[in-house]
Amino acid sequence: GAVVSQHPSRVICKSGTSVKIECRSLDFQATTMFWYRQFPKQSLMLMATSNEGSKATYEQGVEKDKFLINHASLTLSTLTVTSAHPEDSSFYICSARPIGRALNTEAFFGQGTRLTVV
Amino acid sequence: LAKTTQPISMDSYEGQEVNITCSHNNIATNDYITWYQQFPSQGPRFIIQGYKTKVTNEVASLFIPADRKSSTLSLPRVSLSDTAVYYCLVGGTGTASKLTFGTGTRLQVTL
Numbered sequence: 494g495a496v497v498s499q500h501p502s503r504v505i506c507k508s509g510t511s512v513k514i515e516c517r518s519l520d521f522q523a524t525t526m527f528w529y530r531q532f533p534k535q536s537l538m539l540m541a542t543s544n545e546g547s548k549a550t551y552e553q554g555v556e557k558d559k560f561l562i563n564h565a566s567l568t569l570s571t572l573t574v575t576s577a578h579p580e581d582s583s584f585y586i587c588s589a590r591p592i593g594r595a596l597n598t599e600a601f602f603g604q605g606t607r608l609t610v611v
Numbered sequence: 612l613a614k615t616t617q618p619i620s621m622d623s624y625e626g627q628e629v630n631i632t633c634s635h636n637n638i639a640t641n642d643y644i645t646w647y648q649q650f651p652s653q654g655p656r657f658i659i660q661g662y663k664t665k666v667t668n669e670v671a672s673l674f675i676p677a678d679r680k681s682s683t684l685s686l687p688r689v690s691l692s693d694t695a696v697y698y699c700l701v702g703g704t705g706t707a708s709k710l711t712f713g714t715g716t717r718l719q720v721t722l
Contacts, residue, residue: 497654525707536698537655537712544707586654590706599645600710602654 495521499603514572514606516587522567523589531584543570577610615699615713629686633699644682647698694720
């Protein structure tokens, strides 16, 4: 199956600093990628849709100025958590579907990034 | 987006068949039903996807009744390594189609 890779897999940062998380589709191209956040023992919550070459669209309640998303190419989307605070500590996951395949293709997920803000 | 309802948790012994049912009363005509598995601190992994009737692959079967308002994931002869959270998702399958996760079902397999 297709592979989505996130980097880093784990990061610890100080409160007030910014952290960038990369999401790469290794063997396919994607015009759209999705970013999720997951708190312990909870389900995945969709944060935003990353669109190649255009602005991201954010779900209700997600601060676009805090969670900056850039989708500069068909294989890379980045999520930057700006001025991170302890409450931003969470598990961040990206996903994407390949373009140019059958319509009923499944979505592929990255392995996730564990962010801890201290 | 269709909302899904699943049992919060299930327990099973190793070697048994496990059936997890998901309700999706508001499923749209173009929606597919997809199941994902998630282990702790990992991203979800695709299990199976279907539109109607029955779909089977090497790891699971998916049963979908004619009205498509529910679906059942069947895991034959589970092992300890099948302990995970299982999510039922309903939605489009285009590249820009969002996937909204429900609560999922936490399956615990024991000896």
